[in-house]
Amino acid sequence: MTRAPRAVRQTGRMDTDVLVIGEALIDIVESAEGDRELVGGSPANVAVGLARQGHAVRLLTRLGRDERGARIAAQIAESGAVVDEESWTDAATSTARARLRPDGSAEYEFAIDWAVPAASLDGTRVVHTGSIALFLEPGGSAVLEVLRRAADTGAALVTLDPNIRPALVGAHEVALARFAQAAASADLVKLSDEDAAWLYPGLDADAVLHQVAAYGPRVIVMTRGGEGAVGLGPGGVSAVDALAVTVVDTIGAGDAYMASLISSALDDPAIFEDAASFAAALRRAAVTAGITVSRAGANPPTRADVDERLR
Template identity: 60%
Template sequence: MGAPEVLVLGEALVDIVETDDGVTEHVGGSPANVAVGVARLGVPARLATRLGRDERGERVARHVREAGAVIAEASWTDAATDTAHARIRPDGSAEYTFEVAGVVEPAPRGDAVLVHTGSIAMFLDPGGETCLAALESARGHAVVTVDPNIRPALVGSRESAHARFARAAAAADLVKLSDEDATWLWPGADSRTVLETIADLGASAVVMTRGGEGAIGRAPDGAIVEVAGVAVTVADTIGAGDSFMASLIVTLVESGVPAHGEALAQAMRTAARAAAITVTRPGANPPSRAELED
């Protein structure tokens, strides 16, 4: 039997990044970034996605494979590979517009030790229902993680997005979201209210990232913990949340779901270091295990 495998379902695309210095292209898509991040940290990962048989699709596949992850064979289609156009603001944050046709999901493997999904794939059809069904069928057999990574222009109505998120959270051992996700889902709610709301939906552990301010989380025992951000010089913030998520996934695979506050806080500190490394370099470029442990 091989090493435990993480199954990641969701979009893979090319980020077209515009700055004052010009335009560059980087492989992206939140689930693809997570799969790459997990593999670079030494845990086998399989990405079930949608890729066009074009130059950009081949570039995405090469990037994923070079990290050590596997592309599910059923992921290939004859449509063009999706893109996201990112304009970098002066503070390093990114403003996105997307050209996404949909995520055609292959049937998930049943032998994964952890199943992860989120972002566009969880909300956009075709594919959204497959992602949610995969989480629900994995519950109790594998660890389940979710990152909504809300893209307001692509997730449909707030009511529909809430319904899908609620289904995902009910199946999840851990939900990670950003403070921006929380603001969109529950305008005006404070952090602790959001954490408790998601826990009430069924998620065992919940973590909210706050950019450079660090993160706050709720452990399965109800403990609320906060960790500080890591001070670095920011190139851009693309992929920071995905690197944070990948680090959390590796902790869950290697150590199980953090049962109490201190265990969750330690996992969050490690994840914050992973995100900090990523933002020091352009594009979604998560760290290796050697970089993270250095």
């Protein structure tokens, strides 16, 4: 059953525009020239992308007190986002070994530890999560509870990107149930065509969008790589082409797209009610993701970069 709409709060000064909860790690990218270590993790990438769009962002994650953890924290801070003090742990910082396929996409091998303390929603306009953080225990259940609390109290908008990692999410029926529970608390859900194929094998894009909508979100977007994206929102189903660029690699593309959608919701809450605003948000997200895939690693653009490309 669809919940009553919750408006993005716009009065008063907010301590945090967005609370992002999820993994931050080091991507070890294999190439013919040798390994490169880059700061990554889907939620961390979203936090960076949002900060580069000019939003106040707090990242609740899990970082080791080691050189890799320090590198992650430095890059998060450089983007303008803030790492929550509760994120630090004595465990080693997590890693993901990324092997690039010929088409520029990546496959991953993870070494990750995930636990997260209770999160405060005070002064928060949006709470975002997804990826490993939603599925891997013991942190996954705590994350789900935060989403439920935000939805039940109306404290913040909830956004979600499942970003399925089959090796880490457990059995299909368990992961699907967790995704459905999280989506029931969400206002906006973004998933990739690969996520959709894993969650709902055999369903076409339109059927997936309507299936996810049945859980309760007001806006659902499915990205389709070079084929652009399709979304279900005000006015029904809308499609947008991908930005035409030379693809360097696709690491962080979906995260940049997600960050842009959240940014649009903060800038113009009408995306939940007005078809033209929703279409504009899809276009902006396509440009944001396109700029990202034209660069090496997860390196989302600034607001100025996107605005310039949209002119």
